[in-house]
Amino acid sequence: MRQLRYRDALREAMIEEMERDDRVFLIGEEVGHYQGAYKVSQGLLERFGERRVVDAPIAEAGFAGLAVGAAMVGLRPIVEFMTWNFSLPAFDQIVNNAAKIHQMSAGQFRIPVVFRGPNASARQVAAQHSHAVEAFYCNVPGLYVVYPSTPRDAKGLLKTAIRDDNPVLFLEGETLYGIQGDVPEVGQEELIPFGSANVVREGRHVTVVSFGRPVPMLVKLADQLEQEGISMELIDARSLRPLDTATIVASVKKTNRCVVVHEHWPYGGPGAEIVDRIQREAFDYLDAPVLRASNLDVPMPYALNLENEVIVTPERVRAAVRQVLYLD
Amino acid sequence: MSKVLDELQTMYRTMYLIRRSEEEAARAYSQGKVGGFLHLYIGQEAIAVGAEAAIEKTDYVITTYRDHGVALARGSSPRAVMAELFGKDTGLVRGLGGSMHLFDAEHRMLGGHAIVGGHLPLAAGVAFRARYMKESFVTLCFLGDGATNIGGFHEGLSLAGLWKLPVVFICENNRYSMGTPLSRTTPLADLTVKAAGYGLAADRFEGNDVIVVRDRIKLAVERARSGGGATLVEVLTYRFRGHSMSDPGKYRSAEELEEYKRKADPCALARNQLVASGIAEEQIAALEREVEAQVADSIQFADESAPAARSSIDAFAYASGSSV
Ligand SMILES: Cc1ncc(C[n+]2csc(CCOP(=O)(O)OP(=O)(O)O)c2C)c(N)n1
Ligand SMILES: [Mg+2]
Numbered sequence: 001m002r003q004l005r006y007r008d009a010l011r012e013a014m015i016e017e018m019e020r021d022d023r024v025f026l027i028g029e030e031v032g033h034y035q036g037a038y039k040v041s042q043g044l045l046e047r048f049g050e051r052r053v054v055d056a057p058i059a060e061a062g063f064a065g066l067a068v069g070a071a072m073v074g075l076r077p078i079v080e081f082m083t084w085n086f087s088l089p090a091f092d093q094i095v096n097n098a099a100k101i102h103q104m105s106a107g108q109f110r111i112p113v114v115f116r117g118p119n120a121s122a123r124q125v126a127a128q129h130s131h132a133v134e135a136f137y138c139n140v141p142g143l144y145v146v147y148p149s150t151p152r153d154a155k156g157l158l159k160t161a162i163r164d165d166n167p168v169l170f171l172e173g174e175t176l177y178g179i180q181g182d183v184p185e186v187g188q189e190e191l192i193p194f195g196s197a198n199v200v201r202e203g204r205h206v207t208v209v210s211f212g213r214p215v216p217m218l219v220k221l222a223d224q225l226e227q228e229g230i231s232m233e234l235i236d237a238r239s240l241r242p243l244d245t246a247t248i249v250a251s252v253k254k255t256n257r258c259v260v261v262h263e264h265w266p267y268g269g270p271g272a273e274i275v276d277r278i279q280r281e282a283f284d285y286l287d288a289p290v291l292r293a294s295n296l297d298v299p300m301p302y303a304l305n306l307e308n309e310v311i312v313t314p315e316r317v318r319a320a321v322r323q324v325l326y327l328d
Numbered sequence: 329m330s331k332v333l334d335e336l337q338t339m340y341r342t343m344y345l346i347r348r349s350e351e352e353a354a355r356a357y358s359q360g361k362v363g364g365f366l367h368l369y370i371g372q373e374a375i376a377v378g379a380e381a382a383i384e385k386t387d388y389v390i391t392t393y394r395d396h397g398v399a400l401a402r403g404s405s406p407r408a409v410m411a412e413l414f415g416k417d418t419g420l421v422r423g424l425g426g427s428m429h430l431f432d433a434e435h436r437m438l439g440g441h442a443i444v445g446g447h448l449p450l451a452a453g454v455a456f457r458a459r460y461m462k463e464s465f466v467t468l469c470f471l472g473d474g475a476t477n478i479g480g481f482h483e484g485l486s487l488a489g490l491w492k493l494p495v496v497f498i499c500e501n502n503r504y505s506m507g508t509p510l511s512r513t514t515p516l517a518d519l520t521v522k523a524a525g526y527g528l529a530a531d532r533f534e535g536n537d538v539i540v541v542r543d544r545i546k547l548a549v550e551r552a553r554s555g556g557g558a559t560l561v562e563v564l565t566y567r568f569r570g571h572s573m574s575d576p577g578k579y580r581s582a583e584e585l586e587e588y589k590r591k592a593d594p595c596a597l598a599r600n601q602l603v604a605s606g607i608a609e610e611q612i613a614a615l616e617r618e619v620e621a622q623v624a625d626s627i628q629f630a631d632e633s634a635p636a637a638r639s640s641i642d643a644f645a646y647a648s649g650s651s652v
Contacts, residue, residue, distance in 0.1 A: 034507035057477035057513035058444045124364030128442040298645045302426030303415030303636035
């Protein structure tokens with residue numbers, strides 16, 4: 001294994017898949033000449049040229065729809081949204097077209113498009129720029145939604161996404177781009193299948209299930225709790241649709257307690273979906289209600305002191321963990 | 329002093345206030361006192377100020393995330409603007425919005441909006457009220473050149489054109505949308521041709537001379553107010569700083585930037601006009617000192633204000649009660 005940054009792992013996945021398959025191309029704002037708003041696509045224009053690294057004007061509905069159309073006739077686009085907030089003008093294309101055409105055409109047309117970009121707050125960018133979109137999109141059958149938290153998962157899941165014949169929404173994190181982690185050596189191809197959760201850390205007393213940006217924070221929290229005598233099992237769902245119920249349920253059957261941690265708003269979403277599956281499949285094993293720790297149920301404020309309270313904090317997770325253990 | 333000169337001096341004062349506030353905001357950003365995105369208006373001051381001089385206090389204005397200049401031109405308190413950038417409770421929107429979301433109902437400033445193109449239909453809606461209530465106010469809607477490609481632009485213009493709404497869309501063509509020059513976002517050299525498709529009137533001019541801006545926007549405002557419908561105005565300009573503070577601006581040459589700074593600095597131009605009209609250097613310097621003091625005061629006020637209040641977190645997600 002070698003160390004790679006999350007951003008570089010994503011880039012490697014795109015390079016490998018673009019080299020493997022000429023039908024794969026990247027389109028989005030500032031992906032080419034500017035080298036990517038967050039530098040994920042750095043160097044791709046020089047490597048693949050303007051035919052395959054396409055700078056688009058600010059026309060999200062246009063280029064998302066263009067990608068769906070191109071996919072209907074055999075191309076395999078990767079659409080970069082500068083951030084997922086800007087997918088909202090393209091919501092109609094994703095929900096009405098990308099997600100529906102395969103079913104509406106009775107399987108005659110496939111939509112192998114990957115939509116990718118950073119999700120959730122990038123810190124102090126306020127209400128319109130801080131959406132955690134997984135709750136919107138996970139509701140839609142016909143879409144896959146994945147949200148890696150490590151460089152290895154970023155690479156392995158993106159390769160799978162690009163090869164999949166369905167529309168895949170690939171959520172990244174602005175604050176994840178810089179993190180380093182183990183990634184298999186060049187030449188050791190790894191495709192991480194959708195619908196498989198990752199047991200990041202084994203534990204005995206409580207299961208914490210999360211995905212995406214909160215995961216690194218939870219790894220640290222697990223260390224702290226360990227010292228306080230609480231053994232926390234951490235599961236990174238990483239694929240939200242499909243969701244690996246079996247791994248989560250098996251863990252809860254072992255620990256008998258669970259806290260689900262997410263950044264999206266608490267009303268519904270994959271966070272609530274996970275809780276629902278646990279109560280259906282592990283009801284008799286639960287020693288406490290399953291709790292959730294999430295962002296607060298308000299639009300994101302700008303001021304740092306307020307944002308720090310609104311975004312799910314380690315303190316809120318700790319409190320929930322202690323509560324399911326009846327320690328407080 | 330003549331009325332004309334007096335007006336020029338007032339406009340220069342506001343432009344200088346914007347310029348100096350922006351410079352200080354940039355400094356505060358590098359000191360970590362301002363967070364998130366900070367999009368500066370430096371280089372484009374003549375547009376907000378000239379446009380403001382073309383309308384009445386009872387008219388409405390709406391703009392993008394590049395909104396500090398527009399708010400200050402409208403008359404928002406420099407203290408409240410700076411405190412907002414600092415995320416303070418005394419900020420224009422109590423630290424909830426930050427740089428990109430300056431709203432000021434008292435000054436009929438309907439916000440800075442951060443999703444490109446999203447506010448153009450809002451502008452049409454504001455103008456719709458004037459028509460609906462048979463009121464005579466006009467709405468100014470600022471947007472960037474890059475915004476002319478997104479759906480919101482086309483749908484906003486579509487409705488404004490159809491119903492002859494009293495709105496003026498002011499496209500500030502600073503020749504770049506983030507790192508992309510205009511030539512790579514549209515095949516058109518002249519963005520106003522887009523007006524024709526929706527039945528809007530159009531105008532297009534260089535926007536560094538605040539007097540020119542005022543007079544040309546006035547024409548569109550008068551058209552709107554007198555029932556002649558909406559106009560798309562393309563004002564050519566240039567931003568002297570990066571797209572936001574995080575943009576090193578590698579996509580344009582230092583020569584190009586210097587050239588615009590030398591030839592097309594709206595503040596320098598307005599100042600020269602004052603000098604040429606016989607205003608004494610000392611008088612201009614005194615006015616500038618006054619502005620410096622005002623900006624320093626706004627920084628101090630922002631620095632010393634209390635942080636955003638915890639109670640603001642859930643105070644505003646919903647309106648309480650009913651206003652009818
Ligand atoms: C729908 C949408 N897509 C992308 C962005 C990211 N973004 C913010 S400003 C900007 C460039 C806008 O350029 P322009 O309209 O010319 O305005 P300027 O910044 O030059 O004033 C981009 C791409 C956004 N805010 N909204
Ligand atoms: Mg521009």
